[in-house]
Amino acid sequence: MNIGDVADLSGLPAKTIRYYEDIGLVEPLRSSNGYRSFRQSDVHKLAFLGRARALGFTIEDCRSLLKLYADTDRASAEVKQIAEEHLDRIDSKIAELTEMRATLSHLVDACAGDHRPDCPILADLATEPNAGSISKASG
């Protein structure tokens, strides 16, 4: 299979597939004309990668997961650990964004957003933290 077909099947751009080969995540064969020649197992692997990436796993996580997937004897605990660490990262990120959202949302609500120049958003950004009024609490 050529790279275009695989791109269609896996949903990954051809560019990305070439990149994954560069960094050693897949190793397609080569046809006599130099074109990459993908086996079913390569397509399977790429689809696996696409789904793992969609779940936000890093490339290095994906590399580990692929290894674990290939090793039918490994303990499921190993996989679960990677997933749980990732889950923690996701939770941290959500918490961080939620806090940002709260602060920013307060500011946006406080801003008239009309033709006048007075703007609580800029005022807050320009205010020393210890003198701030709308800024998030210190704990």
Next chain:
Amino acid sequence: MNIGDVADLSGLPAKTIRYYEDIGLVEPLRSSNGYRSFRQSDVHKLAFLGRARALGFTIEDCRSLLKLYADTDRASAEVKQIAEEHLDRIDSKIAELTEMRATLSHLVDACAGDHRPDCPILADLATEPNAGSISKASG
């Protein structure tokens, strides 16, 4: 003021402050010895940048916000628009992460995480989307 003092005052690493000068966000003077010489207004600007970045505004957002801050005649609507667009980006990101979290959390719960090799996490990643069972719903 030298860069070290400004770093302490603004909470930004010296490296970052130099970078901000590189990309034109601040323009400190120079002492005769070649050291950067920061005015109060520079410190103020850097603190502004630090707070805007902490709220997740991009550097380009920050550039716009600084311009708007300097322009005392602009309408607050201009600022509010930038903030609202950013708020939308934050909301999208939160939604995306929340969905990831849900899927991943299901998988983690379903995985025994013991010495046995059977692992629903890998099983799901390896499964064609149309044949998946735990994967997120299609709507």
Next chain:
DNA sequence: TATTGACCTTCCAGTAACTGGAGACCCTAT
């Protein structure tokens, strides 16, 4: 005076995970 040590300078490279584009080759159909 010489020397330490902390500070400052510039420049280069690397990070994560791609993405875009140039220039050239291959294949099929007309």
Next chain:
DNA sequence: ATAGGGTCTCCAGTTACTGGAAGGTCAATA
């Protein structure tokens, strides 16, 4: 022969820094 589409490699750019090397400056000390 030619047109088109697909493919190849290689290089550069993206975001917002961060680390490190090699070297200049300054204040204090032996």
